[in-house]
Amino acid sequence: MSNRDIIEPVLEVHEIQGNIIPGFNKDHLVLIGYTVTNISKAKQWFDFISKHISTLYEVYNFNNVFKSIKNRKRGEPDEISSTWTNLAISYNGMRKLIDNLQEIDNFLDNSFKKGLSFMSSISLGDPNDLTSPGDSRNWVIGAKNKRSDHPNGLPDILLIVASDQVELLDKKVEFLKEKAEEYELINHYLEYGHDLSFYGDESRRGTEHFGFKDGISQPGIRGRVSADFNKFLTDRKKDQQSNPNIPELSNKGRPLIAPGEFILGYPIQNENHPRDAELSRIIYPKFLLNGSYVVYRRLNQDVMAFERFIKREVEKIILNSNLINMTEEKFKAFLVGRWKSGAPLSLSPEQDNPDLGSNQFENNLFDYDDDPRGLKTPAFSHIRKINPRNLSEQGGSGLVLKKMILRRGIPFGDLVDPLNASSNSKPRGLLFLSYQASISDKFEFIIREWANSKNRPHNPLSPNGNDSGNDFIIGQNVSNNRIRSGYIQYLTNGRSKEHEIKTQGLDILDWVTPTGGGYFFCPSISSIKLISTL
Amino acid sequence: MSQVREFNPPANIKDFPIGSDLYKEWNSYLTDSFSENIASLITDIGLQGHEITFFDPRFIPNGDHLTQSVPWNGFPKALALRHNKPEAYRLSDKLATFGFKDDLGSTRGAKYSDMEGRNPLLWNYRQQDEYLEWAIFKDEVTGKIKEIIFTCEGPEYWEILSKDPQLLLRLYEKYTNNSIDQNDLYLEHNVYEVDENGNIVPDPVYKKGDYNRYNKWNMKYAIHLSHPSNTLGAEINLAAFSSVIRKNKDDIIITDASSLICCSAFGSPNRFSDPTIGGNVNSVSRNGNWVTLKDPVGLYIAEIDSSRFTKPDGSIISDFTERYWNVLRGSEDGSMILRVSLNVPEGETHNGEQLLLGDLLVNGQPLNYGGQVAETITMKLFALAVTGGPSSTPKYCQQKCCKDLEYPNLDNIVDIKKACPIINPIQSTSNTQLEFNMDIIETSFKTRSKIDSRFNK
Numbered sequence: 001m002s003n004r005d006i007i008e009p010v011l012e013v014h015e016i017q018g019n020i021i022p023g024f025n026k027d028h029l030v031l032i033g034y035t036v037t038n039i040s041k042a043k044q045w046f047d048f049i050s051k052h053i054s055t056l057y058e059v060y061n062f063n064n065v066f067k068s069i070k071n072r073k074r075g076e077p078d079e080i081s082s083t084w085t086n087l088a089i090s091y092n093g094m095r096k097l098i099d100n101l102q103e104i105d106n107f108l109d110n111s112f113k114k115g116l117s118f119m120s121s122i123s124l125g126d127p128n129d130l131t132s133p134g135d136s137r138n139w140v141i142g143a144k145n146k147r148s149d150h151p152n153g154l155p156d157i158l159l160i161v162a163s164d165q166v167e168l169l170d171k172k173v174e175f176l177k178e179k180a181e182e183y184e185l186i187n188h189y190l191e192y193g194h195d196l197s198f199y200g201d202e203s204r205r206g207t208e209h210f211g212f213k214d215g216i217s218q219p220g221i222r223g224r225v226s227a228d229f230n231k232f233l234t235d236r237k238k239d240q241q242s243n244p245n246i247p248e249l250s251n252k253g254r255p256l257i258a259p260g261e262f263i264l265g266y267p268i269q270n271e272n273h274p275r276d277a278e279l280s281r282i283i284y285p286k287f288l289l290n291g292s293y294v295v296y297r298r299l300n301q302d303v304m305a306f307e308r309f310i311k312r313e314v315e316k317i318i319l320n321s322n323l324i325n326m327t328e329e330k331f332k333a334f335l336v337g338r339w340k341s342g343a344p345l346s347l348s349p350e351q352d353n354p355d356l357g358s359n360q361f362e363n364n365l366f367d368y369d370d371d372p373r374g375l376k377t378p379a380f381s382h383i384r385k386i387n388p389r390n391l392s393e394q395g396g397s398g399l400v401l402k403k404m405i406l407r408r409g410i411p412f413g414d415l416v417d418p419l420n421a422s423s424n425s426k427p428r429g430l431l432f433l434s435y436q437a438s439i440s441d442k443f444e445f446i447i448r449e450w451a452n453s454k455n456r457p458h459n460p461l462s463p464n465g466n467d468s469g470n471d472f473i474i475g476q477n478v479s480n481n482r483i484r485s486g487y488i489q490y491l492t493n494g495r496s497k498e499h500e501i502k503t504q505g506l507d508i509l510d511w512v513t514p515t516g517g518g519y520f521f522c523p524s525i526s527s528i529k530l531i532s533t534l
Numbered sequence: 535m536s537q538v539r540e541f542n543p544p545a546n547i548k549d550f551p552i553g554s555d556l557y558k559e560w561n562s563y564l565t566d567s568f569s570e571n572i573a574s575l576i577t578d579i580g581l582q583g584h585e586i587t588f589f590d591p592r593f594i595p596n597g598d599h600l601t602q603s604v605p606w607n608g609f610p611k612a613l614a615l616r617h618n619k620p621e622a623y624r625l626s627d628k629l630a631t632f633g634f635k636d637d638l639g640s641t642r643g644a645k646y647s648d649m650e651g652r653n654p655l656l657w658n659y660r661q662q663d664e665y666l667e668w669a670i671f672k673d674e675v676t677g678k679i680k681e682i683i684f685t686c687e688g689p690e691y692w693e694i695l696s697k698d699p700q701l702l703l704r705l706y707e708k709y710t711n712n713s714i715d716q717n718d719l720y721l722e723h724n725v726y727e728v729d730e731n732g733n734i735v736p737d738p739v740y741k742k743g744d745y746n747r748y749n750k751w752n753m754k755y756a757i758h759l760s761h762p763s764n765t766l767g768a769e770i771n772l773a774a775f776s777s778v779i780r781k782n783k784d785d786i787i788i789t790d791a792s793s794l795i796c797c798s799a800f801g802s803p804n805r806f807s808d809p810t811i812g813g814n815v816n817s818v819s820r821n822g823n824w825v826t827l828k829d830p831v832g833l834y835i836a837e838i839d840s841s842r843f844t845k846p847d848g849s850i851i852s853d854f855t856e857r858y859w860n861v862l863r864g865s866e867d868g869s870m871i872l873r874v875s876l877n878v879p880e881g882e883t884h885n886g887e888q889l890l891l892g893d894l895l896v897n898g899q900p901l902n903y904g905g906q907v908a909e910t911i912t913m914k915l916f917a918l919a920v921t922g923g924p925s926s927t928p929k930y931c932q933q934k935c936c937k938d939l940e941y942p943n944l945d946n947i948v949d950i951k952k953a954c955p956i957i958n959p960i961q962s963t964s965n966t967q968l969e970f971n972m973d974i975i976e977t978s979f980k981t982r983s984k985i986d987s988r989f990n991k
Contacts, residue, residue, distance in 0.1 A: 114898040121850055122842055123897060128850045243786060245793040271615060271943040272792045272803060272935065278942045281618075369789050372817045373600070390790055391817075395611055395809045398792055440897070448839070455605045455836060455912060461818060461919050465601030465828070478841050478850075496598050496921075 004229075006267045007277050009259065011056065011223040011233060015290040015524040016263060018059030019086040019160055019408055020435045021221055021233065025063065026084070026162035027198060028169045029410045031296065031431060033141065033155025033189025034180055035148045036096050043097065045183035047532035049159075053525055054084035060225060060233070081164035083172045087528060088294045088520030091115065092148050093156030098534050104285045111440040112293055112519045115154065117144035119519075123444045125452040125476030126514050133300070134476075134513040141189050141298060141516035151188050154518045158296065160433070166198070191298070193410035193431040201415065208411055209301040209428050210332070210473075210511075213342030213357060217364055217387060219257045219404040220250030222277070223266070246390070247274040247401060253364040257401050261437055265289035268437075272398045290524035292435045295405075295443045298516035299474070301429040303416040306511035310335075313501055321499040322492040334488060335472045337381030344383070349376040367391075373489050373496070374460040379468035380486030380501075385450050385457070386471065393457040400457075405442050408433040429512070439519055451475045454485070462489055463496050472501070474512050482509045539592055541565070544691055544766075544832030545870035547863060549701065556701075559694045564831060565590070567767055571774035579778050585926040587819040588777040591826045597922040601828055604814045605836060606806040608666035608684075608911035612638045615804060615943045626905030627670055629658040629753065633728070636661045639944070642762050645728040646739070655725060657748045659760040664807045665833040666913055667764065668904045669756035678892025681877040682904045686833045686913065687758040687863070688766030689747050696720070696745035709862065709873070710755045721746050763802070766831065769811075769915065773827050775800035776812030777819040781928035787820065788931075796935035796947060803935055803945040807913065815917055824923040828916035834864075835871035836914040838907070844895045846884060851894075857882075858891075876907060 011021070018024065036042040062082050069077035091113050095101055111119050120126040120136035127134035136144040139152060146153035159176065163169035173190070180187050196204035208214040220234040235251040247255035258277035260266035264284050270276035310328050317326045329352065333339045339348065341357025346366040348356055356363055367390040371377055377384050388400055413428025436442040450457050452475050455467035469486020470477055477484050485502040503509050523531075541564040543549065543557075550556040568590040575581045575588065589595065613622040616639060630636035633645030638661050646655040660667045671681040696702045699716055706714050724738035740746070748760060759765070780788040780797045788794055791813025795801055801808025818825040840854035851858070863873035878889045896906045935945035936954035948954070 110897070110899065118848060118898060122844055122848075125841055241786070243782065243784070245782070245788070245790050270937070272945045273937070274790075276937070276942075369817070370821070372602075372814075372821055391813075393791075393810060394607055395791070395803070395806045448842075453839075453912075455603060455914070458814075459603045459605060461600040461602045461823075463598075463600060465603050465916055467603060494598070496600055 001279075006279060007222065007258075007275075008232065009223050009266055010227050011225060011259060011263075011266070012290050012524070013057035013060065013225050014055050015526055016056040017086045017292075017522050017525070018054040018056050018084055019162070019433075020263060020292045020406065020522060021056050021259075022060050022063055023406065023408050024054075024059060024084045024086075024160075024162040025408075026164055026410075027195040028164070028166045029160065029162040029193045029431070030169060030173055031189065031191045031193075032159040032161065032173070032176060032180075032187060034157040034159070034185040034187055035153070036093060036156045037149070037186055038184040039096060041184045043532045043534070045179070045185060045532075046097075046528055048179060048183070049085075049087060050525060050528040050532070052085050053087055053528060054082075055525060057225075059084060081168060083161065083163035083165075083168045085172070085176075086160045086522065088158045088160070088522040090148070090154050090156055090158070090518055090520050092154065094521065096156060097531050098287075100534070104287055107282065107284055107288055108521075109293055109439045109519075111444055112521060115142075116295070116297070116517050116519045117142050117154065119444065120144070120514065121478055123440075124447050124514070125478040127476075127482070127510070128478055132513070133515050134510060136514070139298075139514070139516040141191070142296075142518035143516070149186055149188070152516075153188075155189050157185070158294070158518070158520050160294075166194070191412060191431065193412045196411050196415060199415045204415065207340070208430055209303050209413070209416065210306055210336075211340050212332075212336050212338065213340065214430075215407055215409070216338070216342050216360075217383065218254055218407060219261075219401075220252070220254035221259050221262065221406075222256050223259045244273065244275050249365075252360050253362070255401055255404075257404055261402060261404065261442075262406055262435055263290060263292050264437055269402050270398065271395075271402065274398055274401055287523070287527050287530065288521075289527075291527065292437065292522045293439045294520040294522045295432070295434045295436070295439060296517045296520065297432040297514055298412075299430045299432050300427060300513045300515045302424065302508060302511045302513070303428070304418075304421065304424040305506070305508040307418075308508075309503065309506060309511065312506070317488070317499055321488070321490070322497060323488070323490055323499065334378050334381060337377050337383035345377045345381070346371065368458075372461055374468075375489055375491065378486065378488055379458060379460040380470060380472060382451075382471050382473040385468070385475070386446050388450070388457040391458045403442055403445055405446065406435040408435065427515075429515075432517070435522065447474070447476070452477055460487075460489055461496075462487060462498050464498065466498065469501070472503070476510070476514075484509075539829075541592065542830040544687065544830050545834065545863070545865040545872050546830050547865075547872065549695060549705065550698070556694055556698060559697060560691070563690060563694060564770075565592075567770045568774075568826075571770055575774060575778065579775070579929055581778065581926065581929070585924055586777075587823065587825050587923045587926060588774045589824050589826050591829045591831070591918060594918070595824050595920050595922070597824065597920040600823070600919040600921070602814060602818065602917045602919060603836075603914050604811050604917055605912050605914045606664065606810045607909065608664050608835070608913050609806070609905055609909040610638065610661065610663050611806045612663065612802070612804040612944065613661070613905075616941055623903040623905040626662060626908065627668075627903050628661065630661040632657045632659065632748075638663060639941075644739075646725050647728050647734060648723045648725060654728070658753050659748060659762065660753075660756070661761065662908070663761045663763050663802070664805055664908075664913065665759065665764050665769070666835065666908055666911060667756050667759050667761065668908060669754060670904045673890055673892070676890065676892070678890045679901060679904070680890045680892065681875055682891065682907055683756050683862075683873070683875050684835060684908070684911065685756045685758055685873050686835050687872050688764070688769070688833065689758050689760070690766050692747070692758045693745055702745075706751055706757060709757055710751050712751070714751060718751060719746060719749050720744065764833075766833070768801070769833060770827060770831065772800045772808060772811055773815050773825070773917070776815040777825050779816070779820045779926050779928040780931060782931065785928075787928055789817070789820070791816075792935075792945070796933060796945060797931035799933040799947045803947065811915065818917060818919045819923065819926075822921070822923055822925075824920040826918050828918035830870070832870065832872070832915070834869075834914050834916075835874060836912040838876070839910040839912070842897050842910050843901075844898070845889070846893050846895065848895065848898070 117136035142154040260268035267277040339352035341354040343357035451471040470484035632643035725740040864871040938944035
């Protein structure tokens with residue numbers, strides 16, 4: 001095996017499911033949960049469904065054609081559309097369907113085996129209070145201590161179906177429903193997600209319910225889509241530093257990361273050298289190769305509670321600090337680290353810059369090296385908490401690259417009507433989906449060690465040596481009565497000052513509440529077929 | 535210079551009164567450490583005096599004062615890089631012996647003996663090298679862990695306490711809850727190094743009457759840090775040398791933590807602590823500030839992530855920190871913890887039996903090793919920055935990192951002029967080459983901890 005095969009391995013493009021890489025990226029998505037009742041029929045269903053699973057090869061090629069038309073038209077193509085299907089299995093599903101599970105059991109991620117509802121308050125800081133919808137015992141899907149055939153239990157099988165057109169999606173759902181009945185699978189979960197432009201406001205395309213452009217920062221993935229020497233999965237930025245100590249970037253300014261960090265069986269990122277990869281020390285059983293773990297987290301967003309918090313804090317900032325020009329938009333940008341358009345504070349600290357926000361070649365080209373105090377991007381900003389980029393954390397910047405995940409989420413629920421308070425009570429939020437080679441080392445690490453932590457990944461220089469504070473967007477804090485806090489650092493006449501932000505005293509402390517989800521494994525196409533024979 | 539004052543003991547602990555002989559000793563030790571390191575920046579690195587951003591924290595320059603709390607994880611990263619997680623946990627609780635290769639991949643110190651080699655001394659240290667060490671206590675009947683004591687106190691402070699044998703004895707007895715013979719804490723004879731051929735090196739490395747850092751009570755109760763790299767001297771040295779602004783051969787300023795530690799060799803690149811601390815200090819320095827360690831200089835336990843512990847049935851433990859996490863030494867405001875005991879209070883039962891620490895789950899897994907708990911602990915130190923620091927000419931690297939042949943995720947520091955061994959991912963590794971690289975790490979370690987050597991000789 002040559003060094004190139006390690007750094008840029010040839011990906012098995014017909015084996016890897018397409019939502020892992022490159023991602024469906026559709027306006028409409030549905031999650032379908034099945035419970036297995038008749039095991040032998042269910043195994044036959046696996047043989048059937050294996051023919052309907054969309055692969056990396058198909059999605060990658062479609063996306064290229066789609067992009068090509070989009071560039072030509074400078075608008076959304078209506079010439080082509082597709083409907084993709086991917087499949088994932090829960091641990092319970094594996095136990096039902098795989099007779100000799102013990103042969104691969106030791107290779108499975110511990111958190112996957114324990115399940116999201118179990119890890120919820122242990123590792124993710126979710127509410128542990130039976131009166132809260134965020135307590136995993138109350139979840140609408142994947143609830144703790146509920147059997148898989150319970151309407152709120154964790155399905156054995158999760159189908160992720162996505163389409164450019166909602167009509168095509170509905171048609172596919174109907175088809176899958178008939179087939180599920182034929183194979184005696186209980187379909188007890190169906191949840192739709194739509195790009196928010198679906199609700200009639202094109203300006204909300206690509207945004208989440210709080211109004212921010214979402215999904216901007218994704219890792220680039222190394223590897224080749226064929227044996228051709230330079231047929232890379234991810235295009236490379238042309239003019240970039242040759243310094244081997246900083247990550248190589250994709251043409252969109254995304255750090256290139258070894259595919260083994262997302263898909264089992266491929267070389268993994270070197271701990272210290274951002275442009276190097278290593279063979280994984282774990283020799284996975286064949287069944288797991290080309291597979292990935294999927295985290296599905298149903299996150300409710302309470303838009304008005306968020307807005308009330310913003311309003312209250314901005315009033316306090318203006319009253320109690322020298323930041324008299326603080327605006328709600330700026331404060332929101334402080335919490336996120338980007339303006340609503342997606343323009344990063346790091347590059348545009350004073351005001352939003354929609355051109356920058358929509359420029360996918362520029363909006364990710366920044367780090368925090370010139371801002372150790374968090375004067376531009378506060379240390380508690382969501383994007384700085386969950387991706388500290390070049391900041392030294394836990395032994396070096398190499399570790400940050402090893403924590404990246406592939407996010408494939410989509411909003412659910414319609415837009416809140418600011419003039420109609422009752423519209424706020426309808427469920428809405430994000431169907432968070434992420435793919436990674438380890439749930440415990442990546443997804444849970446990011447939430448537990450960074451988002452929820454008050455002092456990691458990085459504390460800023462500050463007058464009183466205060467901690468960075470919690471992530472106010474997705475952070476959970478089970479251990480401090482759910483209170484989250486952080487400090488805005490600023491200068492007045494050249495002197496450093498700080499102002500504390502705290503969620504204390506609010507009637508609603510969480511504007512992002514987990515209301516369901518589960519941990520799943522997304523097997524290769526061969527392994528899906530194999531299940532029918534096991 | 536806006537302030538002139540004295541050094542306080544770690545966490546402002548009050549083992550001896552201000553102005554006492556021990557207080558003066560402590561001040562003298564830190565004064566020397568800072569001044570020797572600052573001098574080394576001139577002699578070893580070639581900085582001009584006016585370029586040095588690192589300063590003695592007793593003399594704070596004029597400017598805006600800012601503090602940075604630098605956090606890192608307490609579990610030895612090098613073990614996690616070398617072994618799978620369950621094995622790394624198990625090894626983290628195991629003692630290592632001087633003169634033999636430890637599970638972190640290093641051979642520390644040498645084989646020791648008393649006069650004429652009559653009695654080989656198998657001295658132990660804890661292979662926990664993130665400035666956090668622990669001792670575990672098991673229930674005699676069930677074999678389950680019932681208590682874990684964590685410490686992050688540098689040995690130098692206890693060397694100073696040892697100048698007052700009564701005080702030292704009193705503190706040891708307090709923290710071991712045992713009656714102790716004073717002779718257990720001091721060497722009863724000279725200690726000699728045994729060379730590779732089995733011969734005694736004539737000059738003793740430790741003298742009769744010296745405080746014995748590796749005494750059995752420290753090893754059993756984790757009174758203070760024992761790993762040779764876990765010293766306050768190393769912390770000061772690390773802060774001083776990481777303040778130097780570095781550039782690579784293409785004259786580009788080095789900003790990433792991994793490259794900085796390889797370039798300056800101020801610690802081990804395979805730890806959570808050293809690159810993180812160095813990276814932060816360097817960032818402060820290269821952003822135009824003066825930088826130092828804030829008084830009271832020390833390494834501290836910041837917090838334990840209580841949410842990761844559950845009862846055997848997976849249920850949440852309420853008030854975990856209040857009831858299970860007992861701070862034994864630290865600052866009055868709780869912000870700087872030096873010594874802490876984790877245990878389940880007497881009378882707390884599960885299924886009618888006394889609940890033990892070993893009954894709990896960490897991250898859903900049974901608590902079998904202290905390392906599992908160490909992984910939930912965040913450590914910290916405090917860096918002090920003052921705006922308006924001097925401009926400094928960036929220096930080229932004197933060292934670099936080569937990937938370890940056997941463990942490519944580990945880095946070994948070598949001289950900048952040396953070629954890195956070529957790694958063939960398929961062929962097995964050469965043990966000879968591996969030993970060679972380990973020697974380099976040892977050499978580097980010895981260089982950086984020379985400040986600390988006063989206690990070893």
